[in-house]
Every structure is written in structure tokens, then in C-alpha cells.
Amino acid sequence: MRAARLISTLLLLQNRGRMTAAQLAEELSVSVRTVYRDVEALSAAGIPLYGEAGHAGGYQLLDGYRTRLTGLTAEEAQAAFLAALPGPAAELGLGEVLATAQLKLRAALPPELRRHAGLVEERFHLDAPGWYGNADETPHLAAVAAAVWQRRAVRVRYRRWAAPTEVERRLEPYGLVLKAGHWYVVAGPGPRTYRVDQILELTALDEPFEPPPGFELAAHWRAHVSGFQARLHTGEAVVRLSPRGITRIREQLGHIVDPTSEGWTTARIPIESVDHAHGELLRLGTDVEVLEPPELRARIAETVRELSSRYS
Structure with a gap:
């Protein structure tokens, strides 16, 4: 265990430069006293490691020292x-x-x-896009990535769902996220999230920027996804599902329903809206019956009557 920790200490200093004992202790989940002992052990083993006292001090390796990857398992x-x-x-x-x-x-x-x-x-092979659709065409992805890396603003013409459908924006790209086969850029001001494949034109600007203090891409994305799901499912429906319907609603819509018997099961499921649920639940065909809300049940009944008339 200690040998692995010593290697981790060495690699942290090699990759990050100067670090204080407190920073090393936090990264390695040990006490500051343990860090002091580990640093002494590394120095005794001939590692060119030195420390400086004071507010801006810390431990660092001698310039030019690199270790090989012999510690990998x-x-x-x-x-x-x-x-x-x-x-x-x-x-x-x-x-x-x-x-x-x-x-x-x-x-x-x-x-x-x-x-x-x-x-x-x-x-192992990673194929991120889903089955029922082609991968996004993202001609501006490399330019967005360059702007993220260089901390340079861009001006884009962007296509969105709401009117007006095409808008111009000056963006400060903080980071890129690949989610379910789609690339997203998290950008200021805001920050807000944009799909990269919806960028129609992009002009790089010679305008440097800095993300807001304390901004962390992973933490922001987790909060964004959590908030999106909360905003997405604002309603509820009561449905009856056949045994096959329970499996299909999990595979197609992601709703997990525990069967209450060997026959049909009544369950409450979250829905985005009556319009959205109407289309999604029709995909289950005869394996579902909508009980509530009455508006959704009436909409599906009307669609079934129209289909019956059309195919009779």
C-alpha cells in the first residue's frame, strides 16, 4: 500500500508541479504527517525532491526529472x-x-x-451513437475544441427549437461533453449548454476569457442533467401494462415498473406532457392502457378510432 502511495506522490508532483503537503494529503486521502514521512522516504531513495517553506512554498521535483511508468499494474x-x-x-x-x-x-x-x-x-470498442439514428455531423467540433483549449471566445450562428430558430451568439466555451453520441459545449455567459451539431457558422475571436471562479465542468454537467430531468418530467400518468409492456416501457422509455402479479400491472409513470406521452405510449401498442389523466386517455382513444377507421 505504501509503495503505491509513494508512486502516486511522485506522479502527482511530476504532473502538477509544486504542491503543498496539505494538497498532497487531500489527493492521497492521508494525513499531512504521512505526507512528510513519504517525502522523506522518496528523498532517501534518491528522488531529486525538495521543499520550500512559506505561503507560496511546497514540494516539487528538480527541473527536468521524469520517472518511467514502471509503477503501473x-x-x-x-x-x-x-x-x-x-x-x-x-x-x-x-x-x-x-x-x-x-x-x-x-x-x-x-x-x-x-x-x-x-x-x-x-x-472493447466504443460506439457512442444510438441504434436508431446516424451520428451527428459536427463540422465545427474541432474549432469549438480549439476555443475550449485556448480559452478564446467564438461567435456562432446557432439553430434552436424556439423561435427565432436561428440566432447569433458570442460564446465563451468552458468545456465539451459527449453525451449519448451527441457533443455539447458548455459556454458563457450563463453558463448555458449548446449542441455542437446545431452550430451553423463559427468565427473564432481573438478575445481571451476565463471561466467563473470555481467552475468545474463535471460538477456543472451533473447539475445540468439533474435539473433537466426534473424539468422534463412535470406530470404523471396512471397506466396498465401487460407483462410484455413492462419490459417494453423499460427498454423504450426507461421507466422501471415492478410487476404486481403475473397478469396486468397498474403503475404511475412520469411524463413530460400530454402531447409527448401520447406519442411515446402509442409505441407500446396493445401492451398498455392509459387510465389517467383523462385528457391523455381521450387523446389516445381518438387516435385509435382514427386508425381503426383508416384500416377498416
């Missing part, structure tokens, strides 16, 4: 290659860069770990 090597699957990198214009990085990483690994890492490429 088989599982860590597999994870490194699994995290670098080529699809998203290619979309960002980094396919060749990723391939080169993987070659360098593979060359640094001992033979046994190299074999384990190769198994990931043989046995």
Missing part, C-alpha cells in the same frame, strides 16, 4: 487504454495524436503489461 494499464478509445478523439481531430501517445505508452510498459493493454483493443 496490469489493471491500470488496461484502464489507460480503455480510457483512450479512438472514436471521440478522432472526432476532435486528435486521432493521430492519440495513436502516437498510445504507442509511446505501450513502449514504456514491460512486456506483460503491454500484452494486457493490447487485450483492451481486441475486446
